[in-house]
Amino acid sequence: MREAAMDPLIIDFTTGAVAHRRQFGGGRGQALPRAIGMKGGKTPSVVDATAGLGRDAFLLASLGATVTLIERSAQMHALLADALMRAADSDVAEIIARMTLLHGDAKELLADLAPEVVLVDPMHPPRGKSALVKKEMRQIREIVGVDADAPALMQVALASARSRVVLKWPQKADLMAGLPKPSHQITGKSTRYDVFMVG
Template identity: 50%
Template sequence: MNAAHPTALAVACSPLADQQTVGLLAAELGLPFIGVVKPKKVTDYALLLYADENGLALQTTGPGAPGPVRAEFCAGKAGYRLEHGGGTGQLIAKAVGMQKTRKTLHILDATAGLGQDAFVLAGLGCRMTLIERSPIVHALLADGLARGRLNVTAAPVIEQMTLLAQDSARWLAQGEGSVADVVYLDPMFPHRKKDALVKKEMRVFRDIVGDDLDAPDLLAAALARATYRVVVKRPRKAPQIEGPEPATRLEGKSSRYDIYPIKAFPSS
């Protein structure tokens, strides 16, 4: 995700958070720390990076604002998947090629975001490396992973996930040779129409990180460093990333996976 610098963001906390720790995070991110506040009463900032008893979150301010957005692996959709399991028949598992090999796949999620897709793949047995270049989103994801490690069910899955703070396109372009069996991309593209149904997370993310305008460079770098394939997740009707034509596509109800094979997977 793009590391665009927010213009209306501050760091704050509830009375139950450790103010010193939160203040240090604000200093690290170069953001103002406004101390203990109630988000609905804040008027000077549109968004808060807010710490409370449930962890770190992005919170829209003002009365009637939607609830917080946080990296969550023990509750919500991620928690439901964890409790009820999921097999290699899932579309994302097919997209990365899990049905084609018995090999434990190492997958580089180069646009990690809040880590939901990486968590699904880790839960299916893949070894995941996550890269997130937005310092704010990285902080949210690191917090979510830390909380997840305290959960007896989530912890073994999260042990399969390694988080890096890097710009993926630059990081991939600077080296040579394979970095992973599969490189997985889910870039943020320009949103061309106003849609009230756009997910809360996506609206907040756009306010923070902007669009991934370097997606063609990221795809090219990924193709140069993946061993077996590159997989790009896109909204179902969205255009493909500028560059080579994907060899195949897998479509779901709202999203699809563009698949760029490099060579065949080993059978074992």
């Protein structure tokens, strides 16, 4: 049986999962803010080098961080730009004001940005399980591909960040090849954050 045609991908920062996570997600106690270094009153500035749907960037901005999102896919960038524009005139306008979207390859942009913290969330390796990944993630993979240059991006991030680099990675996956051992890891249900302290 053929799979039904998928609805077009739309990014929305005002409703659905994003709004729920902002209200009920657990604030700075969540794994991502902890990995970024949001503790003891600290609110680092962050570059999200692989913006994707922008949800992690939005979460961090909702907790007070200034976030620069980099997206190299023209299609994903357009979807993000549209979502940010719509949300700028809503009850989350104050959060959106802390988010800046750039179009380009993070490997080329990071050095000039001199970021405090870099978040890297590349397309994850295909899972061994036969269960289909979420429809949304399949749509993103169709748009952005497989991020074969993720190790190269990580090397640039490690050379550019002033405080730390955080790699979002499947919880049970091997460490990304060619990288130093992370300083520490923070694990969630299906995802872990490999944290590399630098500088």
